[in-house]
Amino acid sequence: MSRLLNTLKHKVLVADGAMGTILYSEGLDTCPEAYNLTQPKKVEHIHRSYIEAGADIIQTNTYGANFEKLQQFGLEHKVKAIHEAAVTIAKRAANEDTFILGTVGGFRGVKKGDLSLSAILYHTEIQVDTLVTAGVDGLLFETYYDLEELLKVVKATRARFKDIPIIAQLTASNTNYLIDGTEINAALQQVISVGANIVGLNCHHGPMHMKNTFSHISLPNNAYLSCYPNASLLDIDNNSFKYSNNAQYFGNTAKQLIQEGVRLIGGCCGTTPEHIRQIKASVASLKPITEKKVIPIHKQPEKKKQAVQRLTLSERVRQRPTIIVELDTPKHLDTTRFFNNIKALDDAQIDAVTLADNSLATVRVSNIAAASLIKQQFNIEPLVHITCRDRNLIGLQSHLLGLSLLGIHEILAITGDPAKVGHLPGATNVYDVNSKGLTELALRFNKGINSNGDALKTETHFNIAGGFDPHVRNIKAAVRKMETKIESGMHYFITQPVFTKEKITEIYEATKHLDVPIFIGIMPITSYKNALFLHNEVPGIKMSEDVLAQFEAVADDKKATYELSLSLCKSLIDHVHHYFNGLYLITPFERVDYSLELAAYSKSITNNNQEVIL
Template identity: 50%
Template sequence: MMLLDELNKRMLTADGAMGTLLYSYGIEYCNEELNIQRPEVIEKIHRDYIAAGADIIQTNTYGANAHKLARYGLEDQVKAINKAAIAIANKAAKDGGQFVLGTIGGIRGIRQSDATLDEIVAMVDQQAQHLLSGDPDGLLLETYYDFEELAATVTHLKKLTDAPLIAQLSMHEPGILQNGMSLNEGLKRLDALGTEIVGVNCRLGPHHTIQAFEGVELPEKAFLSAYPNASLLDIEDGRIVYESEADYFGRAALLLREEGVRLIGGCCGTTPKHIEAVKKRIGHLQPITEKKVEEKKPIVIREAEALKDKPLHEKAKTERTIIVELDTPRHLEIDKFLEGSKALDAEGIDAITMADNSLASPRISNMAMGSILKHQQDVRPLAHITCRDRNVIGLQSHLMGLDALGIHDILAVTGDPTKVGDFPGATSVYDVSSLELIQLIKKLNEGISFSGKPLRKKANFSVAAAFNPNVRVVERAVARLEKKIEAGADYFISQPVYTKEKIIEIHEATKHLETPIFLGVMPLTSIRSADFLHNEVPGIKLSEEALDRMRACGDDKEKATAEGIQIAKELIDTAAELFHGIYLITPFVRYDMTVELIRYIRQLDLEKASDRAYA
């Protein structure tokens, strides 16, 4: 417990970034593999920090877990890499008696890892066992954006070892965690779990780190730590740079001390010069033992405005609900689209749904067209949002814009990869999956931004998720639906289905779910389009019967249209019996075909109601 004894008596200076120095050496591969391949480089960095005055150094193992090493095909090297790292650090600290911390990095960020919490804890256990075999003075848990992950990690490690734990959260916004919890509350909870040292690291520079600690009370038992970045990062000639001067970083350490922080090191962008400046400023000082935190008035988050119309997912639980997809134009002429939307609305549909650059081909923004539908035609728009085209910044901005426009119906989808569209060389973003996007949208409904910052008002999004039942084992697709329900999906919109048997199979596989499903039906227009849908469009498969019937129409367009409508009506006969929600997909802006199908559904419902009344 010597580390804690020293912290009880004096300020301690930790080391700075490892990756920053390796990056400056031109190393941009797997930093942790260097523990085996180039141990002398890692040892030199440790010794440089020690020479700068660091009382504590940490092992080069931030990403040395199976999950992160798998990116480089090194997941079977967890033992070798961690054991080498602790040996190198112990060797470097032997002469000067510096404390050595075994470092374990967080896995989750804005994007939730595919690994479950149990799998993450198992990987932490594996890494910790190898680090602890080298008898470190403590374990440093750093760069944890997800509070749940850090709490679970601390809880497990407290069962595994008596070595002190330093648990450090990371913030996108000063004083606020990603889940909307205050930093003060998060550190209190870590203290209550028995964590010996609690604090923050990464993402924010000195200024915002100090600002965050202004609202932090001194913990009941734990000590406070801070490892800020050198500054906010910048890009210069394609390389990441940090603009902070070492003396500024040292002066910031003094202000962190005034906020009760006892252990101060550096994260991204910091070098031995920064640590030397910290040591010079605080190395001779005693820690602060009393602190008064002024209570700040909480930001009031207003309730969302009441919706004019009943949410689609509520209506579809008990009564017929029809939504129609109408593609926005791929050109700048919008008259036919608006003509179609008027005709569809006149049939009493519940919403017009618009894809988000389907098949990765640019179309007029569905936000723009949705605004025109809502405000000029009083038509209810349902906007698709893909994860493909926008990073998390763009996604949040886009959603905030939709809320401002009064567009509350959303379909969250992954999005077709760019290689299938008009610009195959364009970049697919995929910062988050559709599952994670649903979760983030639901945070907006609580008035909390993706980064945890309060938004002053709650959004009121009704969130649909995509359902592709055209798979061999539909139960696997249903298992995916259950995960989306857990993430917050309010209802599902399916890909078009082309056999009665598949519709019945879907109903049997999903009848245990309370979440409504809008069953997709798309009329065929020709054998060419049918072949294209069947063979080239992801998630769509036609029956051989449908293909044969369209093939029999040959080049007769009128006959093909009539046959396509007839096939769709036969599918609707089954779908309307089993599902309240029907999703009609308009082919090639042929809204006349969709109008006929809407009227057919209404007639079926009238006949059914009449039969009930007669009975």
């Protein structure tokens, strides 16, 4: 057994505190890890200050020293050099009895990002190999929000290095659950099962919240517990982030954490050598506990699931031909025409009306407000688009809660057009998550938990649509993108408008292996000018020369143009219903008469038992 683990058998060990907090307070203008190469003496001084304060363990200055994070500073080619320098600096600062942990930080935060697990494992392996070769006493994996990521990393590391001590720490924004809803106690047991020797929590919470969490965590049979709290909750002072100056309180609370079974205790964000000095003074005479009474988590009694009487759109379209119509909310507050159009669609028994969310980055009346009034006054189902452009994770969750409260369950998850394409190009894009991330969030709500792992006390019933753009150079690539959206949990898809039978056939051939409903978009052309605009200025949309010529021939005759547009659309609808049950009619310029005529035609041909291939 390693010296570190052997010492923990009979002794509480005190680790160091934050490195970045001190460096930023001194005017750091790059990443903390860069100082391993440019300011090694400053890093060494901080290590030594923690040791002088009583730290038995220090960690290398390598938390964010992976390829992905270092490339933001142009240092991605120096990953190994930064790690090697970090270990050298730590060894210079250490005493004979100081333990040195090689630190590796998690990649995924509350939002997962696009980096695959295989890429994460590749980058982590480089860090780990360099640290172990340089001679650390153990490995510290810290600030892992994502349980899956930590499990994979620990398992892979243990397979490569059988004997090195592994400390693995999760980060939770809830005191009892991870972001995926897993109880923290159960999650730590999983991490032990794949090879961790010491498991615990770090970051996000201050000492009191950590103490509350550890009261629900049992003592492991074959591992030890660790805890690295933040100094306090984060505060803002004169536009600067800061933590409370509470070192004595921090030290007093450390006693309570030791009584909850923690054997390795240090500090995370906001902590300084003074915090570690107070911890050392508080726990120096304490022995590790071997028994504890775990306080069970109080759970809300489960409510009986209420049956949702309606069929979702994805269920309806599997059973019968289904029509949805898009109708943009107005750009002004005169909504008379808009709601008259809604009434007309409702009277025509259209299955759903889709409401865009400031499409093309153009300000319109809130679609959630419009959907609420539709739910109150009409029977037609509102299908509400949600764009990730305009809301951060806080706003998206609040939006979803509001939709559920209003009884609105059909949503279209879209990433959203960037602000620069719209009327306010100086507006800020958010994009905390993309459409896949939003889908995963909505599905989490369907399980009754939010992104923090907090219980919603009831489940939502979102049925999630995704967008599909067939107007790309390589439709196979677009279908692969669709497949990743299906994996994220989307239930059905709506396409961009299609203008040729050949494109409809192409979509069918490219997607027929997928067991997912698809609504094919049909958008009437309102004039020759409209046709020219779509053909020349909208990416991916091309009209045939014959179609352009037909519209040019009737350019000065509104009635003939209207009849030509309907005729062409009906021909496309014939083709849609040969392959698909789902029809998506896009109303041009609030001209709902187009949509009503085409919906009636669609119903007439499908009611005549035309063969439909699902």
